[in-house]
Every structure is written in structure tokens, then in C-alpha cells.
Amino acid sequence: MNLLAIDTSTSSTVLGLQKGDAVFDHTVRDVRTHSREILPSISALLGEAELTLGELDGIVFGQGPGSFTGLRIAVGVVQGLAYGADLAVIPVSSMAVLAQTRVNHEGPIFVALSARLEEIYYGIYQLTSGVAIATAAEGVTDVADLDETAMGDWHLVTDVPHLQDSISRSLGVSFSEVSSETVPTVNHLLTLGLDRRAAGGSVSALEATPVYLREQVASR
Known part of the structure; x- marks a missing residue:
């Protein structure tokens, strides 16, 4: 199973990749890396794992709740990559x-x-x-x-x-x-992603959406 994992719901950029039994982790605890470094970091991860985007089985991403800006960045990246490579998306609660x-x-x-x-x-x-x-x-x-x-x-x-x-x-x-450790980890993100995938929780690229929760309050 080859899966990319992404979570930018906090001040950290959590990025990882599972290739079979091996897990590659590129987590940076700096909110400024969200928009600037996420795509180069994904390219570096794929290179380290010797995989192409098309060889992935899906993308796991933390859909929130969390930072509004961080979630928008994650969704934009996930939708773009998944749509372009025809990959399934596996959203999980951050x-x-x-x-x-x-x-x-x-x-x-x-x-x-x-x-x-x-x-x-x-x-x-x-x-x-x-x-x-x-x-x-x-x-x-x-x-x-x-x-x-x-x-x-x-x-x-x-x-x-x-x-x-x-x-x-x-x-x-x-x-x-x-x-008080509230930064998601790649391994735990992948664990939930694999469980959700097995339960039929994959969605298409265009169905990958963030969870803000505040919208639910506003709609009551």
C-alpha cells in the first residue's frame, strides 16, 4: 500500500508517505512552511521513496477542524494532486x-x-x-x-x-x-487513513473538503 499523508490543521506541516511497510516522515513545526514548502516537500518524499505520484494508492489528509488557512492549503493541494493523478482521497478527523x-x-x-x-x-x-x-x-x-x-x-x-x-x-x-501534545503524527494519520479506506471511506478529489465546525453552528 502506497499512501501520501498530509495534515496542516495546526502550526506544523505534517507530511509522510507509506510505501509498503516503510514510512517516510517529513514533519516541520513551522506554520510558515504550509504554503511555501508543502509541494517541494511532497516531491522530495516521492523521490526518497522512489515513487511517482501515479504509483500512489491514495492520499490521506487531516480535514480538520483546525486552522482555517491551513485547512484551505491542505484541501487545495490534495484536490490538485488527486485530480491530476486520478487518486482516491481518504479524509480523517484531525x-x-x-x-x-x-x-x-x-x-x-x-x-x-x-x-x-x-x-x-x-x-x-x-x-x-x-x-x-x-x-x-x-x-x-x-x-x-x-x-x-x-x-x-x-x-x-x-x-x-x-x-x-x-x-x-x-x-x-x-x-x-x-x-498537551497536539501535533498529529504521520503514523497515526496513516493508521486512521488505512482504517477508513478499509471501511469504504475514500472519496473523489472534488469531494475532499475541510471540516470547520463553525459552519454547523452558523447554520443552526
């Missing part, structure tokens, strides 16, 4: 990828990311057979408006650790572990 990094955690995982305007993007996940599965719809909200949920051994993944206590109170749970 928050689910962060939950996937907690692969050794058995309880529920709450992901909370800054959405600005004193709001958070949030999602609840459970690892099933080693894959992070959303147990409720992802959303955007004020921390105070979070609904109480079931008790359990919870893990929090967040880029707003100062809101940990407020999130805990609103949910009515305590967190046994807290992680």
Missing part, C-alpha cells in the same frame, strides 16, 4: 488523529482544541481494536456549555491546558491523564 496518539489508553479520550473566541473544538473518542472511534459528534462550544457525560477513566488531549479544570467541571469527570 482531532481523531490526536486521540489515536493515546493508543495505550483504555478509557474515553476527550480532545479539546482552541477555537478562539473563548470556544473550543471538542470530540470524544474510544479506542476500539487500536483505532480511535468518535462516540459522539464533534463540535465547537463554550467550555461552560459542555454537557455532562458518563464517568470513567478519562484522558484529556488539549492545547488549552489552562482550561482543564473548567472542562472537567463542565463534563462532570476527572482526567487521569492530560496530554
